[in-house]
Amino acid sequence: MTTFVILSIALSAAVLLAVLWPLWRDARALVLAGVATLGIATFALYRVVGTPAALEPQATATMPTTLDDAVTQLEAELAKQPNEPEGWRLLGKSYAALQRYDEAQKAFERAVQLLPTDADLLVEAAQARLFNNAERKLDAQAMALLDKAIAIHPDHQRALWFVGLAQRQEGKHAEAAKTWEPLLAKVDPNTAATLRTQINEARADAGLPPLADTAPAPVADATPALLTVTVDLAPALKDKLAPGDTLFVFARQVGGPPMPVAAKRLPVDTFPVTVPLGDGDSPMPTLKLSQLPQVQLVARIAKGNGPAAQTGDLEAAAVTADVKAGNSYALTIDRVVP
Structure with missing residues (x-):
């Protein structure tokens, strides 16, 4: 014993x-x-x-x-x-x-x-x-x-x-949104902000409007950044930006489920933009960024309601990143989603 x-x-x-x-x-x-x-x-x-x-x-x-x-x-x-x-x-x-x-x-x-x-x-x-x-x-x-x-x-x-x-x-997008929506009131503001993005993406895929944005603003994240991602936009695509476009920067498992382990949603303003990602950016406490040795980094300018790629979105090629505090990576958005 x-x-x-x-x-x-x-x-x-x-x-x-x-x-x-x-x-x-x-x-x-x-x-x-x-x-x-x-x-x-x-x-x-x-x-x-x-x-x-x-x-x-x-x-x-x-x-x-x-x-x-x-x-x-x-x-x-x-x-x-x-x-x-x-x-x-x-x-x-x-x-x-x-x-x-x-x-x-x-x-x-x-x-x-x-x-x-x-x-x-x-x-x-x-x-x-x-x-x-x-x-x-x-x-x-x-x-x-x-x-x-x-x-x-x-x-x-x-x-x-x-x-x-x-x-x-399984393609049951409305059911998924309904399952996740009650969690918004139970998690911290930072987690709720990222979860709300996931819910709105599911609602968009189900043909439903996004949730009304009544959540409190996320508080400053005290957890350290594990990765820093600098996102730039190729000059040839600058004329394709439009009011209401949204920049999504997220990390997902290499060869794993499509849901991100860390994500940030930002207004499309000026480029390049530097985005820190850490455990505080995880949508849910099921899997944190720090638990993975490697992730895929993705940057996409969405024309619709969520980060899922849609025709006409602007995106960068995914980059595999080692998860370690201090590591920095650069992504260039240089192509249009067909």
Whole structure:
């Protein structure tokens, strides 16, 4: 039991540092906050296993030196103690961090078998199925997990976000907008502003008018920028600008769902314009920019209601970017969407 607890703590540290290390040089406060979170996770593991001696200095289990080593040791401990749901949850997260999505899905499935009424775990299991799907879609089993999570926790924000995403993937745009609209009153102003853009895009695809803009203005974002994007407009396209045009700059998963992990909507004014993107620009707390090693950056001047490409829009070629504080990229809008 002692070995299991120490491995779990070490693996939590390994996963956390793997995510936060790229931010250390430019965002030490954020990293230190993450380490504080690790302390909370340690206490939670103590509660699950219930072995105070495992947290004391005399515990002698060998500490792993890499994330891969920690995963291997945790696998061995779970083979001996297969009925620890938190261990399977942590193993699933670790597999996902290593992009071993098939194994992550199986680990979360086992965790759900052991803890079937944990709404957060059900959503994590559905997300694992999304990442393991070749088309990056939520299949019927993932939807069943989300439905069960919502039955347990009707206001679960991540579950509702994923349900709306699935509806968008199925072409049920009006239903997606209806699913997401109640979330506007539950999230912070910055998140609500980005979510409103997603809702209006869904409404536009459904042939509906945009929501009335009654939301409070977003507050200044305290989270650090992870990427800086400079957007310019090719001189040959300047005469195609029109009143009411909107500039969208967003980051999305490489090879993942089309929904952005960070996005900003700006008036078309002067070029070039420099846009910082960070975790505060994520539409929903399902996936943050800092959780991804790479993203695709997109810039588009929309003639319609949302960032989805439409005929006549002006756009730049997408650029793959490494997510690391201080990294800067340049996009030039130089083509018309056919």
